[in-house]
Amino acid sequence: xxxxxxxxxxxxxxxxxxxxxxxxxxxxxxxxxxxxxxxxxxxxxxxxxxxxxxxxxxxxxxxxxxxxxxxxxxxxxxxxxxxxxxxxxxxxxxxxxxxxxxxxxxxxxxxxxxxxxxxxxxxxxxxxxxxxxxxxxxxxxxxxxxxxxxxxxxxxxxxxxxxxxxxxxxxxxxxxxxxxxxxxxxxxxxxxxxxxxxxxxxxxxxxxxxxxxxxxxx
Amino acid sequence: xxxxxxxxxxxxxxxxxxxxxxxxxxxxxxxxxxxxxxxxxxxxxxxxxxxxxxxxxxxxxxxxxxxxxxxxxxxxxxxxxxxxxxxxxxxxxxxxxxxxxxxxxxxxxxxxxxxxxxxxxxxxxxxxxxxxxxxxxxxxxxxxxxxxxxxxxxxxxxxxxxxxxxxxxxxxxxxxxxxxxxxxxxxxxxxxxxxxxxxxxxxxxxxxxxxxxxxxxxxxxxxxxxxxxxxxxxxxxxxxxxxxxxxxxxxxxxxxxxxxxxxxxxxxxxxxxxxxxxxxxxxxxxxxxxxxxxxxxxxxxxxxxxxxxxxxxxxxxxxxxxxxxxxxxxxxxxxxxxxxxxxxxxxxxxxxxxxxxxxxxxxxxxxxxxxx
Numbered sequence: 034x035x036x037x038x039x040x041x042x043x044x045x046x047x048x049x050x051x052x053x054x055x056x057x058x059x060x061x062x063x064x065x066x067x068x069x070x071x072x073x074x075x076x077x078x079x080x081x082x083x084x085x086x087x088x089x090x091x092x093x094x095x096x097x098x099x100x101x102x103x104x105x106x107x108x109x110x111x112x113x114x115x116x117x118x119x120x121x122x123x124x125x126x127x128x129x130x131x132x133x134x135x136x137x138x139x140x141x142x143x144x145x146x147x148x149x150x151x152x153x154x155x156x157x158x159x160x161x162x163x164x165x166x167x168x169x170x171x172x173x174x175x176x177x178x179x180x181x182x183x184x185x186x187x188x189x190x191x192x193x194x195x196x197x198x199x200x201x202x203x204x205x206x207x208x209x210x211x212x213x214x215x216x217x218x219x220x221x222x223x224x225x226x227x228x229x230x231x232x233x234x235x236x237x238x239x240x241x242x243x244x245x246x247x248x249x250x251x
Numbered sequence: 252x253x254x255x256x257x258x259x260x261x262x263x264x265x266x267x268x269x270x271x272x273x274x275x276x277x278x279x280x281x282x283x284x285x286x287x288x289x290x291x292x293x294x295x296x297x298x299x300x301x302x303x304x305x306x307x308x309x310x311x312x313x314x315x316x317x318x319x320x321x322x323x324x325x326x327x328x329x330x331x332x333x334x335x336x337x338x339x340x341x342x343x344x345x346x347x348x349x350x351x352x353x354x355x356x357x358x359x360x361x362x363x364x365x366x367x368x369x370x371x372x373x374x375x376x377x378x379x380x381x382x383x384x385x386x387x388x389x390x391x392x393x394x395x396x397x398x399x400x401x402x403x404x405x406x407x408x409x410x411x412x413x414x415x416x417x418x419x420x421x422x423x424x425x426x427x428x429x430x431x432x433x434x435x436x437x438x439x440x441x442x443x444x445x446x447x448x449x450x451x452x453x454x455x456x457x458x459x460x461x462x463x464x465x466x467x468x469x470x471x472x473x474x475x476x477x478x479x480x481x482x483x484x485x486x487x488x489x490x491x492x493x494x495x496x497x498x499x500x501x502x503x504x505x506x507x508x509x510x511x512x513x514x515x516x517x518x519x520x521x522x523x524x525x526x527x528x529x530x531x532x533x534x535x536x537x538x539x540x541x542x543x544x545x546x547x548x549x550x551x552x553x554x555x556x557x558x559x560x561x562x563x564x565x566x567x568x569x570x571x572x573x574x575x576x577x578x579x580x581x582x583x584x585x586x587x588x589x590x591x592x593x594x595x596x597x598x599x600x601x602x603x604x605x606x607x608x609x610x611x612x613x614x615x616x617x618x619x620x621x622x623x
Contacts, residue, residue, distance in 0.1 A: 147337075150330065152301060155325035156353065160353065169339070245341065245383030245384060
């Protein structure tokens with residue numbers, strides 16, 4: 034019997050708990066990232082229209098990103114208390130920047146000649162955005178969402194510190210009990226979760242790449 | 252059809268269009284041409300209001316376009332730009348059908364129209380409808396571009412250097428096709444180019460622009476015959492003027508560096524000179540490059556002696572013509588005198604060139620070749 038099987042049996046004993054914490058972990062990440070998408074994509078679209086706002090918005094998102102996550106949690110606790118609420122807000126704030134940035138660059142990099150052709154053919158701004166700019170920028174936007182989501186899975190482990198639950202809980206308990214098995218029991222599923230999220234979003238990213246562009250890249 | 256009245260466009264302090272008055276005729280191809288920065292593209296884009304004039308008015312069919320809804324206006328004007336203008340994420344059919352789609356045509360009617368247009372530009376609908384632009388050659392892409400501009404059967408089509416990114420052979424092919432297409436469609440086409448060959452090939456009327464001004468707006472024949480401005484002449488190019496044969500001068504067809512020799516040269520040297528240049532005659536000139544006569548290979552071989560000098564044998568009193576002699580006169584002289592060579596000299600006798608039968612054939616042949 035090696036160390037490996039020891040770990041496995043340790044994990045199997047806590048199967049139910051792991052499943053529950055994983056579900057919680059997914060839930061926290063999911064809610065935060067969905068909100069981030071809902072806010073960041075329109076914000077990214079908005080700043081391509083109002084170039085002057087772009088610097089301010091990206092600057093603020095950058096500053097938030099630069100703030101240590103522990104400190105951010107600290108700031109949020111007096112306002113939102115402990116538990117899942119401040120955690121979701123923290124993850125949400127961290128997820129904004131990559132999505133805003135990628136939405137902005139994706140839209141800004143659409144060939145000007147194509148936009149002019151569209152405008153010259155009588156497309157309204159809204160039609161241009163919906164029928165031309167967004168479809169062409171979607172792969173880049175999706176890449177931003179992927180970065181955010183993968184980061185968010187990692188961040189959610191920190192959320193356990195203020196009682197939000199998730200796989201971080203096992204890790205913290207392991208640390209305080211100096212129990213490596215416990216740490217690994219939390220870390221391995223978190224790692225797997227990160228890889229799975231990355232994998233799924235990668236597939237999604239390719240799926241939204243317009244056919245005509247995929248072929249030209251080959 | 253399209254009328255510009257005192258149109259001015261300013262960007263800050265720089266005036267790019269300095270008061271243009273133009274009357275573009277219905278069912279004609281009007282070419283806007285000029286060096287880069289002359290304002291030709293700006294002028295074009297003011298027609299579909301992609302650019303708004305700072306001052307002046309533009310009328311289409313007597314209606315001031317500033318009063319029209321720009322979106323509606325653009326949907327009723329075809330627009331073709333350089334090859335990149337196709338939407339890469341849409342199929343050929345979606346690209347062509349875009350304006351009809353925006354105009355909310357029923358689906359079947361759009362499909363029908365797309366097929367019809369693909370046939371019109373010589374592409375098989377079955378084969379191409381569902382392809383993406385990236386799967387087409389440059390020429391095919393631009394054919395789709397033209398088809399897309401024709402989709403809702405607009406009266407007016409604007410083309411902004413549509414063929415400039417294509418290779419020369421494809422370009423000529425598309426120019427030809429556009430010309431043929433126009434014979435059946437009779438659209439009012441405004442076409443921007445910087446290529447004078449393209450302009451002369453396609454234009455019913457050519458508008459030459461420079462620094463925001465219209466220098467001349469005339470039919471190609473008029474431009475060639477009476478360039479109104481030194482710049483116009485320069486822009487069209489001397490060579491182009493040759494195409495009107497009555498305008499050709501001796502200097503336009505002559506060989507500019509004829510084989511020549513000094514009379515003191517020996518016959519042996521003269522033979523060497525002729526051999527090295529691959530000719531059978533040599534013009535005799537003095538130190539001032541004044542024409543003295545001509546020596547042919549036959550003259551030399553008849554009295555060949557290595558030591559003899561050219562001055563002893565060459566033919567004096569050669570008939571020569573002035574550089575500004577018309578081509579028809581030159582040919583008349585050559586026929587009447589039954590000579591194969593006519594040197595071209597200035598009034599003071601200085602040699603400037605030589606017209607031979609083969610140089611004539613070269614120039615005239617090129618003319619017909621280029622026309623074809």
